Amino acid sequence: MGDVLAPPQEDIVTLGDKKVELSTFDRYKGRKGETDRLGLICGGLPRGYIHYFGQGATGKSFRCVSTATEKAICCDKLGAPQQKFGVILFKYVLDPQDASKLLDDTKCQGKIMLWVISESRYEELSNMHKQWPLLDAPEDFQTKQHDIMVKCTEEQYQKMVFTPVPTAQWKQKEAWYKALKMRLELAKPKLKQAMGKTMTLQEIKELLGAAPAVAPGTTDNVGDIDLGGVLDE
Numbered sequence: 001m002g003d004v005l006a007p008p009q010e011d012i013v014t015l016g017d018k019k020v021e022l023s024t025f026d027r028y029k030g031r032k033g034e035t036d037r038l039g040l041i042c043g044g045l046p047r048g049y050i051h052y053f054g055q056g057a058t059g060k061s062f063r064c065v066s067t068a069t070e071k072a073i074c075c076d077k078l079g080a081p082q083q084k085f086g087v088i089l090f091k092y093v094l095d096p097q098d099a100s101k102l103l104d105d106t107k108c109q110g111k112i113m114l115w116v117i118s119e120s121r122y123e124e125l126s127n128m129h130k131q132w133p134l135l136d137a138p139e140d141f142q143t144k145q146h147d148i149m150v151k152c153t154e155e156q157y158q159k160m161v162f163t164p165v166p167t168a169q170w171k172q173k174e175a176w177y178k179a180l181k182m183r184l185e186l187a188k189p190k191l192k193q194a195m196g197k198t199m200t201l202q203e204i205k206e207l208l209g210a211a212p213a214v215a216p217g218t219t220d221n222v223g224d225i226d227l228g229g230v231l232d233e
Contacts, residue, residue: 024190025112025113025114025187025190025191026111026113026114027113027114027115027116027194028087028089028091028113028114028115029155029158030150030151030152030155030158030160031152031155032152032153032154032155033152033153034099034151034152035094035099035100035149035150035151035152036091036092036094036149036150036152037091037092037094037102037147037148037149037150037165037169038089038090038091038092038147038148038150039089039090039092039145039147039168039169039170040087040088040089040134040135040136040145040148041088041089041090041112041136041170041180041181041184042087042088042089042135042136042184043135043136043137043138044135045085045086045087045122046085046086046191046192046195047083047084047085047086048063048083048084048085048086048195048196049063049064049081049082049083049084050062050063050064050081050082050083050084050195050196051063051064051074051075051078051081051082051196052078052082053078053207053208060197060207061195061196061197062074062196062197062198062199062204062207063195063196063197063198063199064081065199065200065201065204066081072201072204073201073204073205073208073210074204074208077208077210078208082118082119083118083119084116084117084118084195084196085116085117085118085119085121085122086114086115086116086117086191086192086194086195087114087115087116087117087191088112088113088114088115088184088187088188088191089112089113089114089115090108090110090111090112090113090170090180091110091111091113092108092109092110092147092169093109093110100149102169105169108169108170108172108173108176108180112180112183112184112187114187114190114191114194116191116194116195121158124162125162128148128162128164131164132146132148132164133145133146134146134148134164136171141171141174141177141178143171145168145171146164146165146166146167146168147164147165147167147168147169147170148162148163148164148165149162149163149164149165150162151163
């Protein structure tokens with residue numbers, strides 16, 4: 001384990017200062033008619049089994065607590081959970097006049113985002129990955145990897161068209177690679193939260209109305225948050 005750096009002494013910054021690195025991350029979502037370029041900066045995808053309760057903004061997503069030998073109340077009341085996968089990606093800044101190009105191909109500009117995907121999307125990406133490797137190999141800057149262009153054709157159900165890019169821009173310079181890998185560690189616990197809240201059996205029973213509340217309820221404070229970052233050498 002490397003040395004733990006002490007926090008810097010108090011200093012003064014301005015709003016929008018590029019020296020300030022935030023540990024908050026937006027959720028990725030395609031917008032109809034728009035094209036994004038994404039680099040998958042993770043080496044693997046965490047998997048979770050998730051239940052949904054309620055509708056819209058008031059709905060809850062939480063992790064299934066059933067085991068291989070015991071079916072819990074969440075599955076009794078809500079049916080089988082959905083299998084979800086988590087992706088940590090880098091969304092590049094593209095040329096507003098030509099979405100097929102980076103704004104500046106001498107730089108690595110964009111922000112880290114979280115993407116929670118379904119089984120069907122996982123299968124789409126897996127099929128592409130067979131021919132065009134999309135994931136990073138742990139601590140291997142030289143591993144061949146490809147970015148992907150993503151065109152959103154329908155927003156509500158996130159229908160997308162994927163096209164591989166011959167190179168991964170974030171791996172064109174080792175300094176960019178190392179900087180993003182450091183931020184990747186900050187994003188991992190946030191991705192776990194985004195995939196679904198971890199609740200106790202008692203909390204699930206209270207949520208489903210199967211038991212009286214024994215303590216004030218808690219709310220999931222994971223919101224959509226922004227990491228506005230520009231990585232230059």
